[in-house]
Amino acid sequence: MNTQSNKQSCIHKIREIKLEVLYIDKDYDVLKEIGSGDYGKVILAVHRDTGSEVALKAVPKATTPIKDFLMEFHYSYFLSPQKNILDTYDVAFETQEHYYFAQEVAPFGDLWQAVERTNGVGLNERDVKIVVEQISSALEFMHDKELVHRDVRAENVLIYSPNLTKVKLTDFGLTRKVGTLVKKRVKSLPSCPPEVWEAVLLEGYNIQVGSDVWQLAMMIYVCLTTHFPWEKADITDPKFTEFVQWSKRKTTRTPKEFRGFSPRFLRLVRRLMDLKPTKRYPVTEINKYLRDRWLIQRSPRASSVHRSSSQSELNGGRVSRSHSCGQILQHRGDQRSNS
Known part of the structure; x- marks a missing residue:
């Protein structure tokens, strides 16, 4: 063998x-x-x-x-x-x-560094799609083996080509098998899904692949906008509460933080960011939306990533x-x- x-x-x-x-x-x-x-x-x-x-x-x-x-x-x-x-x-x-x-x-450093260099404009939509297609492939590979990454974010995507045609997922310190009972960490990130925010501190919750699906959707949002839509996916955050009302179809009004996106992208968001982790679509669902327009309009300053290597950016x-x-x-x- x-x-x-x-x-x-x-x-x-x-x-x-x-x-x-x-x-x-x-x-x-x-x-x-x-x-x-x-x-x-x-x-x-x-x-x-x-x-x-x-x-x-x-x-x-x-x-x-x-x-x-x-x-x-x-x-x-x-x-x-x-x-x-x-x-x-x-x-x-x-x-x-x-x-x-x-x-x-x-x-060529990590994806978040590339986002930061846009000075608040966000990456070009085409570049984001190139990255997402690759990272969804990496996550599909993990999910097929019943593993959950649990820390999908731009900082953990490393760049191997200036035009983003080769990127790699890294940092498997939180990776665990599906169904594993883990304790909630003291510090949760804005990218964490609601089931993590809802978990009682230091009490256990079971890991599901839906966690990665939510985080991948959040990473897309961050790459396009350079910020998170809320501070925490919890009902105490008014921006998230607005998203919850829209997600549950209790209102037809698009949440303020999502009004710059196309109807097709909002449809993708509903599928990847269902409030119930078991109802979230697999990461490969993204592939059905790669040819659609995600942003309603884009600043002419939107950044396309083409740069030379620097040792200060390594890993x-x-x-x-x-x-x-x-x-x-x-x-x-x-x-x-x-x-």
Whole structure:
């Protein structure tokens, strides 16, 4: 059985790995830190024995149980045969303070950085559709394997071509199997679906693929507008309450935050952002709407993404969670399959 088949058949069996203890400066030439966040950092480094340039994702031992680290590393590696998922090498190790794993380097940063560069205008509709088609493919691959990403947002989409024709989904620190009982996190994001906001803090709720579907729709909105339609998907937020009334068809008036969109896009929103997660359409529903116009009118300043690489943009400049061993294995990018 080849490496690719092994990746696919072992997806639900988390490997128990005894991590090699390394002194990172002994095995790698650390070039710079290229990202940091609440859960760790990403550094750009060159493996001395092979000359391979990699992004080393590091998470602090003080705040990360080894079980959580191994789960993220496992899903990151076994999902990477899909062409729109970041390639992770079978390389993990630990130092005195961090767990590490190695991933490929993204030369053009992340999607949120591209949105920010539009200065409030938003990305060109065509560019957004190009991205969404790829990310929906990555999510379909995960959902077919009964896995839910749970953190779909522009920061977790890395760019590999200036015109966005090649992007990849990253950050699988929250990825879990469908039906898994998890506790609500202390901090929820505006992109989180209503069932997460409704969950009682520190009490459990079961994970569903509908969570990713909602978040993908929110990502589309953010890419086109550069902001969220509300602060939280909860009835205490008046903007969300207005959306709820429209969603339940208690009013025919389009919510203020959605009035710049076409009827076809609003139809897509109803399908992807149903208030009940079990009624949301699969992510592939988006493909039926890619040839439709989404925006009623667009500023002539709408940004189309065409730019050159910069090392300051590598792997997005952000990180949520992460890991690696002293030897970099051969890159398997050419062996990927959409299966």
